[in-house]
Amino acid sequence: MLTKKSEIKLDVNGKKVNAYLAEPAQGNAPGILVLHAWWGLKPFFKQVCDRLAEQGFIALAPDLRNGQIAKTIDEAKELMEKSDSQFVGDTVMAAKDHLRNMVKGKIGLVGFSMGAGWALIVASSKPEQIAATVLFYGNEYADYEKITSKVMGHYSDNDEWEPNEYVEKTFAALKSAGVDATLHIYPGVAHWFVESDRPEYDSAAASLAWERTFTFLKENLP
Numbered sequence: 001m002l003t004k005k006s007e008i009k010l011d012v013n014g015k016k017v018n019a020y021l022a023e024p025a026q027g028n029a030p031g032i033l034v035l036h037a038w039w040g041l042k043p044f045f046k047q048v049c050d051r052l053a054e055q056g057f058i059a060l061a062p063d064l065r066n067g068q069i070a071k072t073i074d075e076a077k078e079l080m081e082k083s084d085s086q087f088v089g090d091t092v093m094a095a096k097d098h099l100r101n102m103v104k105g106k107i108g109l110v111g112f113s114m115g116a117g118w119a120l121i122v123a124s125s126k127p128e129q130i131a132a133t134v135l136f137y138g139n140e141y142a143d144y145e146k147i148t149s150k151v152m153g154h155y156s157d158n159d160e161w162e163p164n165e166y167v168e169k170t171f172a173a174l175k176s177a178g179v180d181a182t183l184h185i186y187p188g189v190a191h192w193f194v195e196s197d198r199p200e201y202d203s204a205a206a207s208l209a210w211e212r213t214f215t216f217l218k219e220n221l222p
Contacts, residue, residue, distance in 0.1 A: 003053040022053035030221035031103035035115030040065035062095035106131035132220040
């Protein structure tokens with residue numbers, strides 16, 4: 001499928017913030033907000049947008065790290081420590097609004113690690129705007145009672161960064177709140193297992209996770 005790719009600027013509290021936009025050739029496509037992990041908006045997350053566009057979605061990924069990209073865990077920790085969470089949240093919401101102005105109806109969310117946490121926050125704070133939420137190995141406390149989108153999660157069975165007990169508590173709380181939530185566990189993989197530029201990458205698990213994700217998004221986005 002032919003796609004259009006562009007770098008755009010978002011206006012966030014009077015500041016210009018970079019974002020990556022990938023669009024399919026046909027019009028009237030559903031929109032997906034892609035929220036990256038703590039590394040920054042590295043090429044992998046732009047490739048995620050490209051893949052989503054090839055599947056028929058408009059995909060927008062805001063840069064939550066002001067152009068900085070961490071190559072190591074230590075560098076990512078440093079970026080996290082320096083991050084202004086209020087401004088990051090404002091950026092996420094500005095990107096969500098920009099995307100919603102481009103499409104008709106509700107949008108989807110796809111978040112990775114840190115970005116998955118933000119996805120839960122968006123899904124709970126703007127439930128009327130979100131139809132489908134996909135979480136990759138990330139978690140965050142949110143007001144689960146307010147979430148109305150369907151939720152799908154992809155997690156390891158033994159993740160040192162995201163303990164299973166907390167993941168299971170989150171999905172139990174979602175289901176208790178009446179949310180249609182599906183949890184997929186991938187045995188033997190590590191955190192970041194779908195990121196093809198990481199040593200933790202597991203091609204078989206990643207392929208299955210993407211297959212499930214594309215089906216889920218197509219079934220639940222208008």
